[in-house]
Amino acid sequence: MRQQMTSWALLSGRKSIGELEQDEFIEKFMPLSRQATFEHRAWEALEWFRVMDEDGSGTITTSEMLNCMLESEELLQAVIRHRLFVGTLAGGPRSMQLTVAEPDPEKEGEVLLHYAKVGTRSPVLWGVFPPNDYVGRESLIRWENLLMSIIDGEPSQILEDDLNVAVRQEDGPGVISTDWPSDLRGIFVGISSIFYAARDAGITERLIQKKDCLESLSSAMEAELIRGSSEAIQEDRIPKKLHLHQQKVANLAMAHSFISRLLHDDAWLYFRRSWQMGKSSFIATWSLGVFLNGKRRDGNQAAGSFTRVRSHLSEAGVHAEPQQEKPSPQKNWARRLSAALRFSAVTRRSPTGSTMD
Secondary structure, three states, X not given: XXXXXXXXXXXXOOOOOOEEEHHHHHHHHHHHOOOXXXXXXXXXXXXXXXXXXXXXXXXXEHHHHHHHHXXXXXXHHHHHHHHHEEEEXXXXXXXXXXXXXXXXXXXXXXXXXXXXXXXXXXHHHOOOOOOOOOOOHHHHHHXXXXXXXXXXXXXXXXXXXXXXXXXXXXXXXXXXXXXXXXXXXXXXXXXXXXXXXXXXXXXXXXXXXXXXXXXXXXXXXXXXXXXXXXXXXXXXXXHHXXXXXXXXXXXXXXXXXXXXXXXXXXXXEEEOOEEEEOOEEEEOOHHXXXXXXXXXXXXXOOOOOEOEEEEEOOOOOOOOOXXXXXXXXXXXXXXXXXXXXXXXXXXXXXXXXXXXX
């Protein structure tokens, strides 16, 4: 986690790499504030600057910044929420989605949606898994190879040779997805079917590194293969049990493949289904993959409107309609900050000793 924060902090400093002067610091840290007005956010960012500037040099070093953030739970949560949280991984019976924040600072507020028409039902529909039997290792390897070919944008022999006509007409043309990213850093949240894969692996509702996550998913897959083999020996082929077994293996492999291929080794993950926003709770279905604007706001202030979306979809084309949200003006921040600082000076001289909320 320290490495993630260091990477974020180092992408700063117009005059000195790894150091921030007061105006640079306030511009970078203002979005972390939960204060309601621009002036209050500027004031809180200035207070953070004064706390971190231990030597009174007028600049904040990376070391000073990290030490303060690691000691302040509120500030640490703000950094994670606003800067380290990068995207979501979601899926379902016939789809897989990766949603990531637009990395271009000029397009802040936009997200990229990567979509593939492949899901937990696909291996049975496409003949990768036996329809009336438990999954064997050979079938699992074929399914994993198919997933990797989709991520890499390469044609798959399974798609060309093994699909029956009905499935090819319905799913085949759009299966191959392009422009999948790789080596993504930051914190990713797993929801919908990806959450269930993590639940089967026993790694939900806690931050976990990519390496540990993959090991847990692999162990869960291996355990399910062994269980299926045992059931097959006993000739216990109850349709419902077979369906659940096939879905579980498919889902674990799908989660493992996407995480291993798309995320950097120093990425972190968090898997959760039920969430709390202010006084409201909700269940995260796959559609949460399109970020709600509330992710950048206090839960009580969240409007629930969608941010702008740019989609990188499969050829099948599930087209996301962009919904525009007018961004808050930031171009005149320096002038407004100057007014906020003058206001703060007046407040400090006030005989009532009042402080800002």
